[in-house]
Amino acid sequence: MTRPLLLLSATLLFSAPLAAQQIQRQLGDFDFKLGTTPSRSMAQGLISPSASGAFHGGLDLTHRSGWYVGQYAPSMGLSAASTFKLDSYLGYKQRFTDSLGYEAGLIRYSYPTLSRPDSHALYGGLSLLGTRLGGALNDNPSNRTGTLFADFGHVPLIQASVTLKVAHHRLGTPYTIGDGSQVDSFNDWSLQLSRPWLGMDLDLIYSNSDLSGGGCGAYSGMNTFCDGMVTLKAQRSFF
Known part of the structure; x- marks a missing residue:
């Protein structure tokens, strides 16, 4: 393409x-x-x-x-x-x-x-009974990553679709923090709830990692930010 x-x-x-x-x-x-x-x-x-x-x-x-x-x-x-x-x-x-x-x-x-x-x-x-369970291995030399992905489909209890991603990252070169300690691996994750509302698609996403403070300088994961973040997205189709 x-x-x-x-x-x-x-x-x-x-x-x-x-x-x-x-x-x-x-x-x-x-x-x-x-x-x-x-x-x-x-x-x-x-x-x-x-x-x-x-x-x-x-x-x-x-x-x-x-x-x-x-x-x-x-x-x-x-x-x-x-x-x-x-x-x-x-x-x-x-x-x-x-x-x-x-x-x-x-x-x-x-x-x-x-x-x-x-x-x-x-x-x-x-794919099993409406649930998708998957995984991936990324062999990027600077950040080798293993990812697990689960889409549970529509969950009647909360009237929303639920998607979960968890990843483990191993850095090719350890990152040194100001206090002299090093970060050579970290984990991050995201949880997404989705449902239609008044003609729109609503997504509520929570993302986080196990890095904090100066360690966030080493972050290069799947989320936009190293720290915990809640994002609300609303999208509407024109046709």
């Missing part, structure tokens, strides 16, 4: 006021999707999140055999405060029954406009 095509998807779909919009077409044995959020189930929980207010979008192409390929740009880098990011993935998905299936694939995280090296992650998981 070229940058002009990604620019087209981002232009059609602006992140801040829009919900998860998607254009879908059947092309012979292929299913083509273009949207503001990644359509792939396990990859959707493991790719980089979209920056608030940034143009983002991507596409997904699936063959009837179960093989699929896609690209998603969490940020198109159209403003001075943002960077062009691109997550590319290739995978395979199959279902044994309507309530049981599996998925596995490879994601490449890249920054086409920067000189920093790309990183890769192997991911896989199971």
Whole structure:
């Protein structure tokens, strides 16, 4: 997928006021999707999140055999405060029954406009009775990461969908704090509750890590901030 095509998807779909919009077409044995959020189930929980207010979008192409390929740009880098990011993935998905299936694939995280090296992650998981359980291993030399991802679907008790992510990060080079102590690994996590309300999609997200104080200088995890943060997102579709 070229940058002009990604620019087209981002232009059609602006992140801040829009919900998860998607254009879908059947092309012979292929299913083509273009949207503001990644359509792939396990990859959707493991790719980089979209920056608030940034143009983002991507596409997904699936063959009837179960093989699929896609690209998603969490940020198109159209403003001075943002960077062009691109997550590319290739995978395979199959279902044994309507309530049981599996998925596995490879994601490449890249920054086409920067000189920093790309990183890769192997991911896989199971779909069972409406719940998705997955994991990934990212072998980035500067931050080797293992991630667990769980989407519990709609939970009737709280009338919301529940998603949980937990990650363990091991730094390639230990980070030295001002008092002389070092950080060579850390954990972070996020919990997201989602539900529709008055035509909008509401997301309540809590994120945190086990770093604090000067140790936060070593943070390079999946969340925006090292310290505990509660975020409320409201998105509405125009059509």
